Amino acid sequence: MNVKPLLIIPLLSIFAAYPAFAEQPEDYNFPRECTTTKAGYPVPLCGKPLTKTPVIVKQKGDKQLKKYPEHFIPENETLADNEMRITVVGSGNPPVRRGQASTSLLVELGNGDYFIIDTGGGTVPALWSLRIPLASLDKLFVTHLHFDHVGGILNLWDSMGWARNTPLHVWGASGFTPELGVAAFVENIQRAGAWHTLSKTGVIPGGGMKMVAHEFDGQQFTVEKPQALVYNENGVKIYAFPVDHILIGAVGYRLEWKGLSMAYTGDSIPTIFEAEQAQGVDVFIHELFIDAPTFSEKNSMPLKIAESVVNEHTSADMLGRVFSIAKPKLGVGTHFFTNEYTIDPAFAGIASTYNGPVVIAQDLMVVNVTPEQIVTRMAKTDLLSWAAPAPRAKGKKRPKLDPAPTEGRTQSWVTKTRFKRGKTE
Ligand SMILES: [Zn+2]
Ligand SMILES: [Zn+2]
Secondary structure (H helix, E strand, C coil): CCCHHHHHHHHHHHHHHCCCCCCCHHHHCCCCCCCECCCCCECCCCCCCEECCCEEECCCCCCCCCCCCCEECCCCCCCCCCCEEEEEEEECCCCCECCECCEEEEEEECCCCEEEEEECCCCHHHHHCCCCCHHHCCEEECCCCCHHHHCCHHHHHHHCHHHHCCCEEEEEECCCCHHHCHHHHHHHHHHHCHHHHHHHECCECCHHHCEEEEEECCCCCCCCCCCEEEEEECCEEEEEEECCCCCCCCEEEEEEECCEEEEECCCCCCCHHHHHHCCCCCEEEEECCCCHHHHHHHCCCCHHHHHHHHCCCCCHHHHHHHHHHHCCCEEEEECCCCCHHHHHHHHHHHHCCCCCCEEECCCCEEEEECCCEEEEEEECCCCCCCCCCCCCCCCCCCCCCCCCCCCCCCCHHHHCCCCCCCCCC
């Protein structure tokens, strides 16, 4: 019996019934209808930011406030000369979830600069979907070396590398011993990539296959000198300061440019010290953790282990206290498990110690900061996105390929049996 018609006809009828399926994958960004929680916050994954204050007016003047579309669509908006856009690329924890990857931020400035801060596991697909010219994504700052903050570095190094064709620059602190610092981490990653790098030599340009560590002294900080200027170019100043996260070498960053500012502290048990380092910034992004009983129950984790993890992090009421001292114009809680039932208790906890504007981050939440206002939205990106067009500088020659390795290649008795490309026999 010929079975072909039986297989083909039902498949064709499925595609005919859903012609839009292959055309608009971006529609699947927000799978939930925007109902609200009991306390009136949008439910996660519905396309609205988790906040009641999506627009904050910093200063009222004669100037008409910039109006933004409901969603941020990559390539549809250009930044003003004095505008900053912060995207929470990943808002989650070590367990990488389909709707919430680990931790990563992108800071874009109106002068054309891009800064990635942390690149946790699972976060690079979202970064890639923002359609940024890949050569621009060459500056990574890491807060600390937990994999939920650096686990995406292989993807960042690799998937952006061919188009970048220049090294990936990585800033971070030294540790208590040399092997605990960012320089050793970068060196070891490159060593572990020996097969990967050699196999691509002669196939794609090699300039993007290098990483350069910019390690700063993680033990230089004192009460008298609490922060250090670790980047100062193109009018952008980035300061590092220590945070209380288990080992020496965990830091937070404060970025300042054209009177706009943001701070991000990575992971920490909050301290008055770190709150002071972020004093008065426009946007202060700080970790937030769920309570131990929920963490234990939902992750099937013994309560004792859940408690020891939770005790290294920031509870909702502690986050409110941090924001009360730092007084940011917008406080952002991230590194949180954003399930529908965790949102209300978190906002209630924060509100018990703080009454300023707060948002809890989701993946691809976008915050635009100008001298006049701070606007929070969700980005809508293509789930099947391609690389962004890369403008080639005039007169710049196409990079040459390095010679491919001649030794250690696949055995000749295997390659002799290769199919001939384009031939049927
Ligand atoms: Zn973390
Ligand atoms: Zn950590």
